[in-house]
Amino acid sequence: MRRTLAGAHPRTVVARTAAGLVAALLLALWCAPSAGAHTRLESTAPAAGSTSSRPVTEVTLRFTLPVSALGDGVVIDGPEGTVEADVAGAEDGLVLTATPRDALGAGDYTVTWNAAAQDGHPLEGSFGFTVTGAGPSGSPDATGTPSAGATTPGEVGGGAGSGDAASGGASGTDGSHSGTGHDMDHDPAAMDSPATDVAEAIARLGSAAALWGGLVAAGGLVFTGFVLRGRDPADVAAVLRLVRWAGVLVLPGLAVRVMAGSVLVAHGDLTAAISPSAIGGSLTGTTLRAVGLQAAGALAVAAGAWRTLPGSWLAVLGAVVMGAGHVVSGHSNTVEPRWLIVIADVAHLAAAATWVGGVVAMGLLLRVRRRRGREPDAALLGARFSVVAAVSVTVVGAAGVLLAAGVLDRPAQLWESSWGLLLLAKVGVVLVVGAIGAYHHFGVVPRLTARRRGVVRHAGRSRTAGTTLRRSAGRETTLMVVVVLLTAWLVGASVQG
Numbered sequence: 001m002r003r004t005l006a007g008a009h010p011r012t013v014v015a016r017t018a019a020g021l022v023a024a025l026l027l028a029l030w031c032a033p034s035a036g037a038h039t040r041l042e043s044t045a046p047a048a049g050s051t052s053s054r055p056v057t058e059v060t061l062r063f064t065l066p067v068s069a070l071g072d073g074v075v076i077d078g079p080e081g082t083v084e085a086d087v088a089g090a091e092d093g094l095v096l097t098a099t100p101r102d103a104l105g106a107g108d109y110t111v112t113w114n115a116a117a118q119d120g121h122p123l124e125g126s127f128g129f130t131v132t133g134a135g136p137s138g139s140p141d142a143t144g145t146p147s148a149g150a151t152t153p154g155e156v157g158g159g160a161g162s163g164d165a166a167s168g169g170a171s172g173t174d175g176s177h178s179g180t181g182h183d184m185d186h187d188p189a190a191m192d193s194p195a196t197d198v199a200e201a202i203a204r205l206g207s208a209a210a211l212w213g214g215l216v217a218a219g220g221l222v223f224t225g226f227v228l229r230g231r232d233p234a235d236v237a238a239v240l241r242l243v244r245w246a247g248v249l250v251l252p253g254l255a256v257r258v259m260a261g262s263v264l265v266a267h268g269d270l271t272a273a274i275s276p277s278a279i280g281g282s283l284t285g286t287t288l289r290a291v292g293l294q295a296a297g298a299l300a301v302a303a304g305a306w307r308t309l310p311g312s313w314l315a316v317l318g319a320v321v322m323g324a325g326h327v328v329s330g331h332s333n334t335v336e337p338r339w340l341i342v343i344a345d346v347a348h349l350a351a352a353a354t355w356v357g358g359v360v361a362m363g364l365l366l367r368v369r370r371r372r373g374r375e376p377d378a379a380l381l382g383a384r385f386s387v388v389a390a391v392s393v394t395v396v397g398a399a400g401v402l403l404a405a406g407v408l409d410r411p412a413q414l415w416e417s418s419w420g421l422l423l424l425a426k427v428g429v430v431l432v433v434g435a436i437g438a439y440h441h442f443g444v445v446p447r448l449t450a451r452r453r454g455v456v457r458h459a460g461r462s463r464t465a466g467t468t469l470r471r472s473a474g475r476e477t478t479l480m481v482v483v484v485l486l487t488a489w490l491v492g493a494s495v496q497g
Contacts, residue, residue, distance in 0.1 A: 039117035040123075041061060041113075041125060042063055042064050043062045044062070044111070045059070045062075051132055052131050053133040055104055055105055055131060056100075056129075056131055057100070057103045058098065058099045059111055060097050061074065061096045061097075061113055063093075065117065066092055066093030066094055068089070068115060068284050069087055069116075070114045070122055070124075073113065073115065074096055074112075074113045076098060076110070076111050077109065078110075083101075083109075085099055086098070087099075098111070106132055107130070108129075109128060109129055109131065112126040113126070116284045196263070196264055199268065204485075205256065205488070206252075206254065206260060208253070208485050208487070208488035209249060209256070210250045210253030210294060211253075212246075213248070213250035213253060213298065214246075214250055214294065214297075214298070214322045214353070215352060215353045216246035216357045216360050217246035217298075217301045217315070217318075218353035219354050219357010219361065220243040220358075220361045221240075221316055222354045222358065222388070223357060223358045223385070223388075224239050224240065224243075224361075226384070226388055227385050230309055230310075240307065240308075240309075242361060242364055243301060243312075244301065244305040247301030247302035247315070247318065250294060250297075250301075251299070254291055254298075257291070258282055261281075262274070262278040262279045265282050266278040286329065289325075289328060290328050290329040291325070293321050294321075294325035297319065297321030297322030297324075298318065298322060300314050300315060300318025301315045301319055319353075323346070323350070327349065336406075341406050344399040344403050347395050348396060348400055351391075351392040351399065352392070352396055354389075355393060355480075356480050356484075359473055359476045359477055362381055362469075362473050366473065367470065370470070382469055383445050386440060386441040389437050393434050404423060422489055423490060425486060426483055426490065429479055429483050429486065436472055436479075437476070445469075
């Protein structure tokens with residue numbers, strides 16, 4: 001059996017690399033201090049399950065980090081139905097207060113709340129309390145104990161970045177939503193209905209499409225510069241055409257994400273979802289900035305990718321702007337130290353784009369050359385890209401470990417939460433893709449390079465290796481689509497879920 005330059009068999013190298021990444025992930029998660037940066041409902045007044053002997057004049061919700069009200073924000077349902085109340089933020093978004101028009105008298109009450117965290121993740125939940133007194137108004141029972149039954153379901157869409165992060169966040173300033181709370185019909189049961197489940201899935205698919213388009217566009221530009229090096233005008237034009245259409249794909253992905261998000265804000269009411277208030281609710285806080293940056297970058301990529309890399313400077317700028325849109329969103333925006341996590345997020349996104357876009361571009365070129373009857377020269381393409389891919393895989397692994405260690409509070413969340421299990425699934429698929437890439441690097445590319453230098457005289461072996469490289473690029477692309485879909489779910493889901 002042929003061995004690598006370092007003397008190790010390719011399978012050994014792959015196994016050692018996989019084991020090293022998994023060990024590094026577990027070690028980082030075990031040793032990392034609790035991030036303590038996830039937005040949760042900390043306490044309520046009246047407290048969940050409490051009984052007040054006096055009428056309640058206001059309901060207060062305190063969060064661990066600033067939030068912005070989504071939709072109605074806070075809705076109070078009592079014995080006679082929904083209570084009219086003004087909802088406003090306080091203490092720079094740490095507190096949401098619902099003030100009923102009339103003090104809440106005797107009866108059982110249910111409070112349903114809906115807010116957006118700083119990283120854009122919609123949070124929702126409910127709690128109840130009882131009022132027994134019907135006398136004069138007094139201050140509420142503000143024990144400040146943590147509320148029970150609060151949930152943090154998955155949020156509207158996402159995108160990339162890379163560090164497994166995708167939608168924008170709340171502004172963290174006032175976060176108020178004034179009014180009577182009747183901009184949209186309130187149905188507590190609709191907050192967890194088939195319509196909202198479908199909308200959530202569609203929002204994530206839209207985020208995945210936008211993320212995929214951004215990764216392929218940016219990676220295609222890197223491939224053009226570092227692998228093709230502008231030496232073949234026909235190949236450069238083909239890859240830049242791929243870049244252009246990848247940029248176009250981002251736009252409908254973002255549109256789907258926003259519209260599905262408005263359905264979530266409207267609790268599944270399709271009629272209310274097209275209202276300005278619902279659409280605005282899906283773009284609360286920095287979500288608007290994130291979507292705006294990605295859309296502007298996508299337009300620049302679609303308009304600027306033409307013929308040569310120097311002539312596509314606008315597309316390069318657009319790819320950077322799209323990347324910025326991904327970085328300003330996601331879980332990493334609530335993790336400290338912020339500067340380190342942002343650096344890791346940028347590195348993760350850039351390396352993932354280089355890897356994903358490079359694989360797609362190389363597979364495209366091998367097929368285009370074969371279809372046109374040209375010499376594929378898979379040896380040169382494979383040799384150049386294998387070096388770029390090896391660096392990208394290393395950076396993706398290192399940055400991914402750091403991001404996961406920052407987002408998770410404790411190692412047990414890897415197997416105790418759906419978010420952790422999906423993260424493990426993503427790592428598994430990435431390792432499979434990495435194994436395929438390692439086989440190319442240590443097995444296929446050396447055979448192609450050997451023939452190109454005249455060491456191997458049988459063309460049949462080279463053609464077989466070239467075909468293997470082309471087919472494997474297709475398999476890698478398929479698996480990378482799965483990775484991007486998982487990433488969209490991870491960016492759009494609560495770590496506590």
